[in-house]
Structure formats: structure tokens, C-alpha cells
Amino acid sequence: xxxxxxxxxxxxxxxxxxxxxxxxxxxxxxxxxxxxxxxxxxxxxxxxxxxxxxxxxxxxxxxxxxxxxxxxxxxxxxxxxxxxxxxxxxxxxxxxxxxxxxxxxxxxxxxxxxxxxxxxxxxxxxxxxxxxxxxxxxxxxxxxxxxxxxxxxxxxxxxxxxxxxxxxxxxxxxxxxxxxxxxxxxxxxxxxxxxxxxxxxxxxxxxxxxxxxxxxxxxxxxxxxxxxxxxxxxxxxxxxxxxxxxxxxxxxxxxxxxxxxxxxxxxxxxxxxxxxxxxxxxxxxxxxxxxxxxxxxxxxxxxxxxxxxxxxxxxxxxxxxxxxxxxxxxxxxxxxxxxxxxxxxxxxxxxxxxxxxxxxxxxxxxxxxxxxxxxxxxxxxxxxxxxxxxxxxxxxxxxxxxxxxxxxxxxxxxxxxxxxxxxxxxxxxxxxxxxxxxxxxxxxxx
Amino acid sequence: xxxxxxxxxxxxxxxxxxxxxxxxxxxxxxxxxxxxxxxxxxxxxxxxxxxxxxxxxxxxxxxxxxxxxxxxxxxxxxxxxxxxxxxxxxxxxxxxxxxxxxxxxxxxxxxxxxxxxxxxxxxxxxxxxxxxxxxxxxxxxxxxxxxxxxxxxxxxxxxxxxxxxxxxxxxxxxxxxxxxxxxxxxxxxxxxxxxxxxxxxxxxxxxxxxxxxxxxxxxxxxxxxxxxxxxxxxxxxxxxxxxxxxxxxxxxxxxxxxxxxxxxxxxxxxxxxxxxxxxxxxxxxxxxxxxxxxxxxxxxxxxxxxxxxxxxxxxxxxxxxxxxxxxxxxxxxxxxxxxxxxxxxxxxxxxxxxxxxxxxxxxxxxxxxxxxxxxxxxxxxxxxxxxxxxxxxxxxxxxxxxxxxxxxxxxxxxxxxxxxxxxxxxxxxxxxxxxxxxxxxxxxxxxxxxxxxxxxxxxxxxxxxxxxxxxxxxxxxxxx
Numbered sequence: 052x053x054x055x056x057x058x059x060x061x062x063x064x065x066x067x068x069x070x071x072x073x074x075x076x077x078x079x080x081x082x083x084x085x086x087x088x089x090x091x092x093x094x095x096x097x098x099x100x101x102x103x104x105x106x107x108x109x110x111x112x113x114x115x116x117x118x119x120x121x122x123x124x125x126x127x128x129x130x131x132x133x134x135x136x137x138x139x140x141x142x143x144x145x146x147x148x149x150x151x152x153x154x155x156x157x158x159x160x161x162x163x164x165x166x167x168x169x170x171x172x173x174x175x176x177x178x179x180x181x182x183x184x185x186x187x188x189x190x191x192x193x194x195x196x197x198x199x200x201x202x203x204x205x206x207x208x209x210x211x212x213x214x215x216x217x218x219x220x221x222x223x224x225x226x227x228x229x230x231x232x233x234x235x236x237x238x239x240x241x242x243x244x245x246x247x248x249x250x251x252x253x254x255x256x257x258x259x260x261x262x263x264x265x266x267x268x269x270x271x272x273x274x275x276x277x278x279x280x281x282x283x284x285x286x287x288x289x290x291x292x293x294x295x296x297x298x299x300x301x302x303x304x305x306x307x308x309x310x311x312x313x314x315x316x317x318x319x320x321x322x323x324x325x326x327x328x329x330x331x332x333x334x335x336x337x338x339x340x341x342x343x344x345x346x347x348x349x350x351x352x353x354x355x356x357x358x359x360x361x362x363x364x365x366x367x368x369x370x371x372x373x374x375x376x377x378x379x380x381x382x383x384x385x386x387x388x389x390x391x392x393x394x395x396x397x398x399x400x401x402x403x404x405x406x407x408x409x410x411x412x413x414x415x416x417x418x419x420x421x422x423x424x425x426x427x428x429x430x431x432x433x434x435x436x437x438x439x440x441x442x443x444x445x446x447x448x449x450x451x452x453x454x455x456x457x458x459x460x461x462x463x464x465x466x467x468x469x470x471x472x473x474x475x476x477x478x479x480x481x482x483x484x485x486x487x488x489x490x491x492x493x494x495x496x497x
Numbered sequence: 498x499x500x501x502x503x504x505x506x507x508x509x510x511x512x513x514x515x516x517x518x519x520x521x522x523x524x525x526x527x528x529x530x531x532x533x534x535x536x537x538x539x540x541x542x543x544x545x546x547x548x549x550x551x552x553x554x555x556x557x558x559x560x561x562x563x564x565x566x567x568x569x570x571x572x573x574x575x576x577x578x579x580x581x582x583x584x585x586x587x588x589x590x591x592x593x594x595x596x597x598x599x600x601x602x603x604x605x606x607x608x609x610x611x612x613x614x615x616x617x618x619x620x621x622x623x624x625x626x627x628x629x630x631x632x633x634x635x636x637x638x639x640x641x642x643x644x645x646x647x648x649x650x651x652x653x654x655x656x657x658x659x660x661x662x663x664x665x666x667x668x669x670x671x672x673x674x675x676x677x678x679x680x681x682x683x684x685x686x687x688x689x690x691x692x693x694x695x696x697x698x699x700x701x702x703x704x705x706x707x708x709x710x711x712x713x714x715x716x717x718x719x720x721x722x723x724x725x726x727x728x729x730x731x732x733x734x735x736x737x738x739x740x741x742x743x744x745x746x747x748x749x750x751x752x753x754x755x756x757x758x759x760x761x762x763x764x765x766x767x768x769x770x771x772x773x774x775x776x777x778x779x780x781x782x783x784x785x786x787x788x789x790x791x792x793x794x795x796x797x798x799x800x801x802x803x804x805x806x807x808x809x810x811x812x813x814x815x816x817x818x819x820x821x822x823x824x825x826x827x828x829x830x831x832x833x834x835x836x837x838x839x840x841x842x843x844x845x846x847x848x849x850x851x852x853x854x855x856x857x858x859x860x861x862x863x864x865x866x867x868x869x870x871x872x873x874x875x876x877x878x879x880x881x882x883x884x885x886x887x888x889x890x891x892x893x894x895x896x897x898x899x900x901x902x903x904x905x906x907x908x909x910x911x912x913x914x915x916x917x918x919x920x921x922x923x924x925x926x927x928x929x930x931x932x933x934x935x936x937x938x939x940x941x942x943x944x945x946x947x948x949x950x951x952x953x954x955x956x957x958x959x960x961x962x963x964x965x966x967x968x969x970x971x972x973x974x975x976x977x
Binding site: 056064065066069070074077078079080085087091092093094095097099103105109110111113114126133137138142145146148150152153154156158159163165168172173178180187189196220222227228269272296298300320323324325346347348349351354355357359364366370372373378379382383386387392395398400402404409411412415460483487 | 499500502503504511512513514516517519520521522523524526529530533534535536537539540541542543544546549550552553554556557558559560561562563564565568570573575576577578579581583584585587588589590591592593594595596597598599602603604605606608609616619620622631632633634635637638642645665666667669670671672673674675676679716717719721722745746747748749750753754762764768770771772773774775776777779792793813814815816817818819820821822823824825831833834835836837838839840841842843844846847849850851853854857858869870872893894897902903905908922923924925926952954957958959960961962963964966967968971972973974975976
């Protein structure tokens, strides 16, 4: 099956019009010695029935969250996704459209971006947001570069309580620019603020912390704000979980200059790590706007004075500034931003708060019960949101394997990142009391 | 017809969601978080499910997708997005997977990802692929970091990347992000890389040349072997921007043209939907000697077990939080499986046939700046029309009045009043003729009634939008 609709006869007519005998003639501009002299070694095409059967078989080899109860988080969360989202984003006008280059025929996408920017700004307590970046990790990296350009310093103080992969991505992006990364260690489940203070000086470009952090703990944002404000040029970059912001004071209230994060939890399917979306919000300051990466939508007027939307402030971008652009960002995650916009609208003022609170309360119910068990201890029992870090004398791999036999994905083995030991557990509003109780019983029996 | 904002639908106390009641003990959030950490207010919409559905349906109706009609954006390859790929991407056992699930639990997915890598390597003539980059520009950046790391590893200092003036803007932007200086070289009269100028620009300090082939004019760089030799002899590497791969599948492979690194835009050639600007996927391919530098982790296989290899000491590191845009990769895999090798070649043939047919029908009415044979896309100049008062921008806007999307305009920069047209293989003869006739009609309108064209669009939901005002008085959210 292919998707060519012209018949042999029509193709013949077209060739005649062009004035060539056979299609191969047009390819004569490709020198003979570099042409492929055989057919591609790619399997024959399948019919729809065969393809679906094939893919169904592949899917059955997987153990998905359809059959397993998951306590995995660490940057990708199993929150409830309202059914209307898929119906709306399945409208071809949204998902098959291109980047809104012709604004007059793309008002739907542009207004969605404008609404997305509005709600991200509100959620983070910032003034403005862009139209999305590629994911949480690369958004943090882009924000680090942006902060360094604004402060004109090179030293990045990065908390090691930030997701290890985000830190790695930031270094991948920062190294070619000559940025110096100083990782600030842990004090329990949070960033060691004494170490942060000792490393902070006027050459610092930015302090980067996660809120709640990788281990689920809430950083002392008040103290971090004070530290940051000692130096005029030092910026504060906060990587925030947007669901937690449904009930947590937004980073903007702690004088954050840039807030970024992973938007997956706002209505996006897990999809084994992507497509997700990175959000980026910042202060409304000319200095900041000029350095923002990615697309931005703005409201304006049409020739008759009616309201409409366009992509704006494009003189920052690659298609105009080329090598002098603030970033190479072109394709972003527009459909994921559309999903998140519809999610935020559907859950609304009350729903987002309830999702955050239920996740928090269920996590606390589970953590309290685990902490009472003899063989398990919650490291950050005094301070966490909906993720927490447990340690056990039992071999972690064995604990997780036993849980899996009962169809439970019992969290992330921290050994994966070779920094700390234990298990990182995440609880969302989707988990039932029954699932939480069973989890505790199984641990107790180990 | 303006659609109000979702926040304007708000009515205090209105709700559009439902959650099960909390079964665990309730907690006082203020007591738990402390007053300073408890959010005081969230000014989010208070709307019903019906409000949400009506509002976003209304917004969708202000859009134009590939299913609406032709989308001839040059270098964007806006082909039909097969519906079956959407169905497959929604199979629970493929979609509902957490990125940190045990490799044992996702063997089905790892197997098809591995096959996808192999197919993409075969189609492009490379030795190994990474699926991690999430967009074309992300792929460029990744590819250039690989080049950078390779030279670093060999202890060779190189600081420059050469980019032709006809290149996509992302090329120089990505090279800058990867820490290189940019050297731009002019195209020659035929719209191709000027060999003499290339020779002048090349020295020991050049790490790479970035090239799109066929280039953004749709013209195949016939001297590619000579170009490759010049770069390689100077110790540099050759980077292929795969935006235009739809022009050569089954006919030629970048790997056989001696390119060392490339990226492929799966959201172009491999039909995954653009989603209004993303998500995409910019998988990167390399030749054998560059394998050690690929981003971590690399998908590998031992016996019949698939796994992520993190033990890559020479890797550039990660460029994405997880493994890339997996949901996009499912669709690309499904597309390749549907078409098969022969189908892909037929795709290329028809993309090229459609573009050449269209070029042939339009080259009298508009100026064709380059005579050379072009493949899947072509560039016209609207200078004749501009003299009569109809700029390319006006012509593009007028196309919207006829219910058709406009081509890429004012790009490549080497052509004045450029219109870069790529019809793709999925358009049929009637659609092509309709577009051709519309462009001719507009060209006549420019002569007979230039004001009509200048003031276009007339029939869209909004008239021409004031971009200057948008930039001078930024209104970027409803808080403003």
C-alpha cells in the first residue's frame, strides 16, 4: 500500500506534459556512480489488516501500564487523562496542520498557543511563556544557556537534587558554550544550601533547582531566594512540576527569573518517554524576552481592527537570525502543548488543585505506612510532595522483582543513575487505597 | 469570526472534570505545606466539559490541515498522514509505557525501534542511527556535537562549519549552539555549491560542511563527490540535512554520497503529522567511525534481547530527558511497514513527478530563476508580479482566499520574491491542476486588480494581521 493516487495513465500524461519519456529521466541529474543500483532492502509493504495484526503482536510482548499498577515517576507521571482530550486533538485541523506560518489560516493553533502561554504563566507565577520546547530536559538546558547570556557569566550552580538526566542534557548543551557547571550536593533529600552559599559569588550566572526536586522534596525556596538576591547578576532558574503547582506556591513568588519543566503530566500519554513538551516561562523584561528560545504567539489586530494571533518576536529565531539566533529551535511540541492546554482548561481552577492534593495525600498515606515497616525507611519522610525516596536493607532489585510478580511496578531503582541507593516512588491521584494497601502488605511480607 | 478565549467562558464554580472521592485520610494542606508554600490562588478557567469541547472545536475550525487540502510548503514535505498510523499509535500496549520500565517489559517496543533504526540506516546508507533527537534542528545539533566530540577525541582542533547561503536557518543556528563559527558560502549561477568558493573557504580549521541534497532549490548537487573529496581531503566531515530525503529514496543514499553524519525528519519524509508545529523526530545516522560518540543510551541487541547501552564513555551525553519522541517513531515505523521498499521508491518518483509537472505548468507565468533539473520541489520568483504590484507575500495571502495553503515564501534567501513549492506525492492530478490554475488566476488578478491581491486575504476568519503591532506591543497572554 502506498498513498499515491495518480494512475498509470495520469502519470503518463504528466510525463508527456513535462516532455520526458520516463520518470527515470528526471533522476538523470543524480550522477550514475552514486546511484543506488539495487532495490532497497526494506520488507514488502503490508496491508492495513496485516499491519494491525503485526503491531498488536508487538504490543502483546510488552507489559504495559494497562496491566500493571505503576509507582514509577521520576519525570514521567501516570496521571488521569480526561477522555475528551484525545477526541479534540484527533481533529485533523489540529494534528495535521503545519507550524502556523500563514497566520490567517492558522488561527486555531495560534490561539491555542496563546492560551497555553497564558495558563503556563499563571501556573508558574511568571509573566510570559513561550510556545513549548522539546522536553523538560532540553528546556532546562535552553534555560541555562538563556540565563548565562542574560547574566553574562559562565558559572552554573546546579543542584544535584535535579533529575540526573536533565543535568546531563544541560551539560551536553552547556559544554560547547564554555559554561562551567558546579553541582551542589545533597543534604538529606534537598540541596545542601550551605554548599550553595559557599559556591555563590558575583561570577555566578544562575542557580538551578528543582521544585519539588528529583527525590520529591520541596526545596527551601525562601532561603534560596535570599541567597540569590545577594548578587544582582545572579538569576534563579526553577525546574517545576506543573501538577504540584496546582497547590504549591508558584516559583514566581520566590523571585524565580526563569521557570521550566516537563509538561507531560498535564494530560500527555506516557509514550515511553516522548513526545512530551518542555515549557519555559520568565519575567517580562526586554532583556529576558530578547534571549528567549523558541516560538512565541501574540495577539494583534487584523486590517479591520479585529483581534487575531500571530507568531511574534521572531527576530530572535533561526529562520531570521541564522547563526545569531537565541536557539536553533524550529519544530517544537505544538500538539503536546495543545493537549496540555485542553487539560488545564478541563481540570480548571479546582481540578488541578484536586489532582495535586489527591496525589499528595495518597503519597503521604503510602509513605507513612511504608516508614512504619521494619525493613523500609522513607529518607525524606519530613518533606516531600507526591514522590518519595525509600531505603531498604533488602536488595532493591529483589524487592522490585517480587512486586512485579504481583503486577506492580514498584518505583525506580536509584542505582540506575549510580548516585544514590534506594527506590524512588511516585503516587498519583490514579492509585486507589486498595492498591496502596496491597503495596504495603507486600513490602511487609518481604 | 473571532472565538473568545477559554478564560472568557469561565463562570465561578463551574466544573468540567470528575475524579473519584479521596479514600485515604484527608490532610490539611496548609498544615502540611506551611503557609508560605500553599498556593493562594490559581486563575484558571472554570468551565464545563461542553464549554471545552465547543471552544476547541471552534478553534480547530479556524485551522487548515493536510486533510483540508494541498499544503505545498517547500522543504516541509506536507504529505498525507495515514490514519492507520494514528490507530496504531493508540494501541494501549504500545502507548501506555513508562520510560523507566524494565527493558524486559518493553521488548516488543525495543524490537520495533531496533528494526526502525535498521530500516532508516538502509534507506539513508548509514551504519548506525540514534532515535533520540526530537526535531530536525535537534538532530542537526546532535550531529554537530558528534563531529565536535570526534575531533576532540582525536586531539584535532577545528572551529568552523561551512554552510551554503541556500541552507535552512537551523543549520547555522545549530552549528553555533554546537560551538562552531559559521562560514557562509554563496551558491553559483546554477543554484549549486560554488566549487571554487568552497575550495577558498576550506582549510584545516573546517570541521564540517552542512549540505541539503537536493538543496532547497530542489536541485541535486551533482558535484557532490568532488565536494566530499574537498572536505575530506582537508580533514573535515560532511553533514547531510535530511529535510529533502523524499526526493531520493530508493534512487540515491546520502551514505553512498560520502556523507558522514545526517539527520532525517521523520515528520517530513516518513509522514508523521506535524501537529501544528510539532512533535517531530530528527533521528541521526552516522558512519561506523562515529558510533562511539552517539548520544547515550544506544539501543542494542544481544542474542534476542534488546537493551539500552549506557556504557558509552565517548558519548556526547544525552540531548533529551528520555529516548526521544517514541510516539512519533511508532508512526514512522508503521509507515515504512505499510509502504515497504518499493512503496518508498514509488513515493519518491511521484513526489518528483508532481513537482516537475507543476513547475512545467507554472514556469511561463512566473520566473523560474534556475534552469537546472529539480527533483521534489522547485522555486519560482514572483519578481514579474511584484513589478505589477503583487508581492509574493500578497500572492501567498490571496491563495488562502481560494482555500489553499501557500508555499514557503521568501526562502531560500538566494531567490528574490521566492516561492518554494513542494506538492508531495500524495496530491493527485486534479489537486495539482487546481493549485496551478489558482496561481495563474492570481497572477492575472495582479495585472487586472492589484488592490484585490494586495489586500488579501478577504475570505479567511481574520484579515491580514498586523505583525508589526504584535512585535511592538507584545501581548503574549491574557494576563497582559
